Amino acid sequence: MDTRFFKWFVYTVLIGLIPVFCRLLVWLVTKNGTIDPVAPSDFIVFGLVLHIANINEIEHLNGIGGRWKTFQNGMSVLFLVVYGLLFALTLNTASVDIDVIQKCVYVLCVVSFLLSFSVFYTRNAELSLKRGVA
Template structure:
């Protein structure tokens, strides 16, 4: 694994997983599991971290196709909007019988997995770009 991908894995993925792992650990160590094992808000935070890191990284690239950058930024902004809607549903779930917390959690889990795959593909391309530049130097 090259340096760019290793930094992405440690600084973005591992740090983004802290809320999920903390909740899971709390669930494991509490009696009667009074804390739920998973929460939609933790997965939403993870997805937001992934997409914000994509936007930040892509914006600082100068030698890459402008249309690819636009597509990646647009995709990340779209996902951030989806996460915002899901987060609003997490706020409304306790107040409304119309929303189902389990469905919201499931949607946020699936969406964060898709975000992880997108983020991996973006950072894989960026790391290959950096590797090619290092070889050419």
């Protein structure tokens, strides 16, 4: 496995999933019905981590055109705003349909993961070209 991929996966994906893993661990050791095994807020954190990492990675891309970088940064900012809104909605579960929020968050997380992987892949390709590895 490529070292850069492993670092991206551990430092971005697994770090972003820490709230999910923690909730699952707490769910395993508590009485039934005390805590839900998954919550939208945990996956919202995952999406936030992915897009913050995207913005950081894009800042270090030099050989990529400005249009691509602007688009990716814009998408990350848009997703950060949407995740912020969804998080605010999860704070008052009495007035929102939490199942709809949960489904939206899951779809957004899949899209966020794909966008984050594309940023990683582009960064990895740029570094390979600089080192003369094709």
